[in-house]
Amino acid sequence: MLHDVETRSVSPVFVGRAGELTALTDALARAHAGEPQALLVGGEAGVGKTRLIEEFVDAACDDGAFVALGGCVEIGADGLPFAPFSTALRSLSRRLPGELAAAAEGQEGELARLLPELGDVGNHDASNEESTARLFELTVRLLERLAADRTIVLVLEDLHWADASTRHLLAYLFRTLRRGRIVVVATYRADDIHRRHPLRPLLAELDRLRTIRRIELSRFTRAEVRRQLTGILAAEPDAALVDEIFDRSDGNAFFVEELVVSRETGCAPGSLTDSLRDLLLVRVEALPEDAQRVARIVAEGGSTVEYALLAAVARFSEDDLIEALRAAVGANILLAVPDGDGYRFRHSLVREAVSDDLLPGERSRLNRRYAEALEADPSLVRADERATRLATYWYHAHAPAQALPAVLRASVETRKRYAYAEQLRLLERAMELWDEAPAEVRDSLRPMDYAEAYPPCGCDPETTPLRYLDLLAEAAYAARLCGERERALKTGKMALRLLEGEDDTDRDPLRAAWFWTERSRLVSGLGRSDGWAEIATAQELVKGLPPSGVHARILVVAAGWGMLHQPGPESLAAAERAVEYTRLVKNEGMELSARLTLGTLQVSAGDREAGLATMYEVRDRTRALGLHHESARAHINLSHVLENLGRSQEAVDVAEEGIRLTRDHGLLDSQGWVRANQAESQLSLGLWDEAQRNCEWLEQSGTRSKPRGSATLRLAQLAIARGELDVAESRLAAAREHFGEADPMPQYTVPTKQVELSIAAAAGRIQDVRALLTAAAESGFPPGTHREGWPLLLAAATAEADALGLPAAAEGREESIALLRRCVRGLATPAPVWVAYSQHTSAELDRAEGRRPVERWAETVAAYEQVERPYPLALARHRLADALLAEGGRREEAAALLREAHAVAVRLGAHPLREDVELLAARARLSLTTPDSAPEPGPGDDAFGLTPREQDVLRLVAAGRTNRQIAEELFISPKTASVHVSNILAKLGVSGRGEAAALAHRLRLLEPTPQGV
Template identity: 45%
Template sequence: MESALGGSVFVGRATELAQLTQAAEAAEKGESQAVLVRGEAGVGKTRLVDEFVRNLDPERAVAALGHCVEVGGDGFPFVPFTAVLRSLWRRMPDDVGAASRGREGLLARIVPDLEVPEGAFDRREDDAPRLFELIARILERLASRRLLVVIIEDLHWADASTRHLLEYLFRTPRAGQLLIIATYRSDEVHRTHPLRPFLAEMDRLRWVRRVNVGRFGRVEVAKQLDGLLGGPPEPTVLNEIFLRSDGNAFFVEELARVHRERSGVGLDDLRDVLLARLETLPETSQRIARVASQSGLVISYPLLRAVAGLPEDELIDGLRAITLTQVLVAEPDGTRYRFRHSLVREAISDSLVPGERARINRRYAEALEADASLVPADELTGHLAQHWYAAQDDVKALRMSVAAADAAGHRYAPAEQQRMLERALELWDRVPEDVRTSLPTLRLPDGYPDEGRTAVSTGPDRLDLLAIAVGAAWCSGSLDRALQLNRDALESMSAEHGPPPLRAAWFWVRRSQLVQDLNLGDGWNELRTAEDLLRGLPSSSVHADLLSYMADWSAQHRPGPESLAIAERAVVCANGVGTNETRLRARLTRALLSAESDPVGAGVAELYEVRQRAEALGMAEIIGRVNQYLPWVLEGMGRTDDAITAARHGIAVCRALDMADIEAWLHVTLSVSLFATGQWSESDAELDRAAATARSHRTRGAVAARRAYATLVRGDAERAAGQAAIARDLLGARDVEPQFLSALSLYRIAIDARRGRVDAAREEFLRADAEGLTRWPVRQALPMLCVAAWMEAEASSSSGPDVRSAKVLAAVRQAAAELNVVFPVSRAFEKLLGAELSRAEDADDPQRWASAGAAFATLGRPYELAVSLVGEGRALLRSEETRDAAVERFARAYDIASSLGANLVLADIAALTGESAAPVAVAATSPAPSPPRPPDGDLGLTPRETEVLRLVARGCSNRGISQELHISLKTTSNHVSNILAKLGASSRTEAAAIAHRRGLPVSD
């Protein structure tokens, strides 16, 4: 790789260079690394990366570079990875060939000039997961024996497909010595920039390193000028250049060269600075630069020769002058030229007058039409669409925009497909009717009705473009834009005389889904509108599509026998006239409804079948939905191990398909299952991953709600209340499904009760009961009933029964009697409810608690077991004869709660015994001797580690410990790591619990 800044000196950046070097060293140990390098345009990001690569040992490392390309605001799909793979293929053809063997045709989708065996070209649609995994496999193989550095420059111009692939590689650390570095302009990423969500997600991934390249200070500018000018700058020159450049390395260099070459010329305008060197060139060179500016940052020599219209000798002489002044620099492969900095290209492009811009772009388009080999095959339609549009040839721009949209869809690039379709829609009314009726064909959405087109039309009409654009915007995550495009389609049909009912219904069904996803309503009125449009018409795929979505809506909002009946109708209709996707969607909904009360497991078996079929056919929507629902259903049945396996399977699949929001939901589900089995640290990690991945308010609300519960059981009711409030705000009030409502009510009741706000908790419970949330879903209804019974038992023990308590307990018993309890985990909660109710009625029965504890122990649910043991111990304390048994129950509960970090249980034990070391305190009042407390040294810690542990147990952060003990953060971190290893603790919370249990004093 050559320096993009030519002969400029490398100044400063010791910290940033060290960060990249550390990442390389970690990668060489087999821990793949990802680094984001950010900084404003011209600040020196490329120079930093260039210096880093220059310092690598060529015997142990190989680097490959790819640039994102921007042409008129549109990025071309996968361009930087195409460049990277081409480079690696040229240098290591055997390794690339071995890694892609059997998948050469798939690889040719992104590197079209590969030599592919005859018949091997892969034309399967919707196969982004295979392509992404193939690229990951190639990189892993190449990184198995050497450090592989993949550099993606100018990420701010990346197309959505490149961003999705990069996110796929970033999210899952890869095997081997792989280091991926991506650079981007921070000043380009405005609030609505498409890169912003990607960066937000990456910021939440702890294993992604960030390197911020800032502006130079005065000292660094002086050093840079010393190297550029051949000696220390005059104070006046330094002052002027420092002030005008504001520390931007590129501007410092440009201003220094203007000062050196054109002494006395003013530096009044940035554009003048950027164009200053161009103005000193011969007219031929200036003409070449203006032509090159319309191709993008990089242009091949053959294309430039075809467009410039100059004799070859004159072209070469002009290029020589340009490269000598480094307006353009030659690429290492010797076939292409690159603008030395994109700011130069932008300034030159902006200096073109409108007629000149259109003329140059027309020449590009004509040259590409005459010789398609002038650009890579996968970029041809995109280039033509851009150049004909800039040339103001509406007819050809429309044709090529449609063709480019189809190509983008074929390459799994929905964002690019959406942009090309929107350009086609912009041009639609500018061209004659005969042009619109003879456009290239487009692949229409599955099940979209072929209705209402003109008899002479051979290609798509405007509604077709809108239908595909809605789907593309939806897939790319642009939900607001998808809704607007859908609205445009419906308004255009309503303005017509007699709108085609099948297509209108199809758009209303899509609107229903978008309204729900955007939390703008529940989507039912939209489905009813579609139903009205189809009334009286013969059965069609649109009927089946509508019925399947109505069944799904009922399953989510009004589950019960009526919903199951709708789902059965949907299956029958889909089997008759529906598409494969509609049939699977209907089966999925039916299985989801039946699985909730099916102890035999037929519904779950059907969910597995739907998952297998959808993944085999590559049906992205069904794949996402079935993988979302399956682990949730399994967890509700108490099949936690199966739920964990299904969730991890779904996470891998959704990550490959870039279904970030469903992946986030699966992380939440996995967190719930891990929490149930006592793996609380792993559960917390999954919630962190969910928060990093979630895109919608709904999923983010689910994360906050679950964090509220996890925080509560750790003993912090105030923070839990804050998380619950966040969850309510995120979930909103327009379309909150029962599963979310019941969870929110459950957590609110528990939090308010623990905060002593019993009246508020009672009010919330009675409201939830009136809305039917204590009847479904059973998995959340039973815990809610248990919490309500616990609350009244606590109230009764402190102030005695009253009218309000009796009302709540009556509602609890009535709801419990109506529940359909079929699974062992629900029966365990039913036993726990019975024990709490007996305590609330002053008939605390240790046998009921023991029965509940045994049920939870069988299911491997330690938290509920600890709760049951505390209840049994409390009941046994009622009699002097059973006090020893109570001590034993408390001791068991204490050990479980301490290992989990369940401070809520520890607080309950303390309240019963009057001491924080609960088992010891209870034993001291019984005939049994008090167990001895080991001295601090028995923990196996050094004196300094004991000091650190004492502060950890007090809740101090690493920074707080550093300040308290006057040691560095790194030293503190090392001490904490050593303590966790010596104690066998998986978290600071567990270490603190061990410190408390072993009697380590934590107060001064």
């Protein structure tokens, strides 16, 4: 009778959830059409999430989709990384073996960190900060390839138990999934998400993504409970029963089932307390004693327990174990796992209640038996779970002697899988166990087996025991790599205090220097400082010590810091020392890093060919050695210095190679830097739409603040050129936020000033332009920043030229022009493109002083025609045409120049330049579409239709006169003067007197109209 009742506890009728199921099936239909879908399903425990997913999965299978299920397990909190993804990929591997193998081809070693069945895990690079991002990128690409020709439904359940690596991978998947016929559904228990729950920030982040749909399941209404009861009882329930069950369950579907079963099995209502735990335990306590015992064993073994492991721990005869399991499964307490050989609780709430009901001694004894069984036969669980589960069992068995080495072994395994968050949690557990473990156990541990972040120096790795400081070093390193910089900083501070407290005989300056170097990276990443003080401290600590890998690392980091912050002779010498030292310690990876820095600095110092040769050699060697991170860095630095040299097309091509490399190997951080560099070179080449796409990609998918800031700054420059000053100002503010103020680097500070000055110039704020120019000149232009310095000087010189004749600009003009000429003489011109910029800036300074020599503008145009800079070439052609018309004659030559400039302005969407060209052409009566055939303007004619009297009024408006002053000077009434001013504003298409004056000066409307000869 019990069996019959229990198997009816789940209603055969799917109750409610019609809207939610429709949302899921609609997403499936969109995925069939090639539009990836992402959904989050939340609700309290027992509300019906699993039943909804089951119905959706059935519908998806009927519709021809391939479904892969993966569930988070509670053991994930102790360091089992990527559990749901591994399970789901394993399911796809069984169903689509050939397709998955083809999709993973070439990256099996990396993807094996998620799916060990793909082969041996690839080499682990402890110095590679992008390892996790690479694994994430490769996983997304694997899923996209699998979903290219078939619909994949990926279901990840119980996110409230997800480990940090799973959460990060899921967030990455949701952010970057762009193509493929795939639906990703993730479920979580909403009532478990307390204020400090680690899933809470992820949910907040995902809420901001428009591509994700949230489905929240509410409790059943009374009518829905009645329908559920009808399905369970196979009969219409009476109203009293519905009221009782609804009141006691509060509409929770699982509680409805439990209450019905307890009532139908004869349990008196009074025997059940109001506590949830008692309600959940009542059915377990109705099982035979052996079945209850099996339930207790399974509850402590994890979310799923393999049959062979269960048999080893239970120590029943096989027949007795099968009978006990049959009773528990028949009562719907346990379920057989569909895709494996194990058992789990049908509902996690029951498992939690059974586990909580264990006696303290009983719990530790069960964990010990699990650990002993697993040590006796490691094949009882999958290899990728073995180390973590063994560590968990020994820890909960309260056996420090066995737990410490087991936890450390598990930390090594998670490190190899790039699951640094789980590694950190395990290392913190190891530190907790350190003092509890016997001394002989600690002395038997070796740093070569467990410590990777800090290499053993000056000691015999075979005999030197692992130290507590080794654990701190590993924890600090893991914390930085998983983004927990504050925890890393705190751990490093603790280590440095311990080192400072040691006796003189026990001091370890190398280790202290290592921690100071780590601290430098942390304070820089956190925006606390530029990190140099920490590097200097590390250098002081290693001074005079024998050669070591730590010393070499410090020199490489110091040289890299100098390259970014203070490029010059001192940094060049530091890079040379770093190269020599890395060769001395025979570390080729660090040597290549130091050589790349050296080559970059050589180019900045003027030794261009030698520097570039070194950089290309590093690129090729790192490719050959498979050092993908350093190879990506070579592409970043190469594209940067090539743009510095004006070789923009070569820079774009190198960057394109770098994008392919970083995409193929999942180096998302490096891809951000490469794309930022490529976008700048595309702007130079006039590929503005391509540059905008690159920058927008970075804004959406970039992971580092500085490349995102660089992209935002490029978008600000683009907005200025297109006349969108409001957009430019907002982009500039966003870029400043990305860059921060604590770690200034010339490659960011100088272009930020250039953009700010250009905005002020475009807005006609000449005094702001002068103030910004003065500030930039005081800061100077360090080596390598000429490519930002020349546009800044050009914008300032153009602003001075455009303001010529404006009364408000008179004060300070001479000083500003003198400062500009000094800056022009002092700024480097290491390539033809910068020679062209120098000539352009000097020509604008001549214009600012009232001179328009045709020869100067002709030289500027000729210089730009030799390099790939279409936009500044168009600006120079416009100025040359203006100078030709001012001289009188040469109308056909001027018209041809204006047509060329106009075509570029239209193609690029450079509205200010387009407007200036069209206004000049209109004033000179030149056609921009056909060879000039318009009659030459006669004396007194004006393209804007201004009468001679209006031209006189405009001249006085430009001089700053009021209407009354104009009236007095022209012997007309103030009212008549006001009418003339209004007519002038309308004809010129401007909104105010200041704008009219600026336009008059810019187009020289107050001078005689240009005529032919």
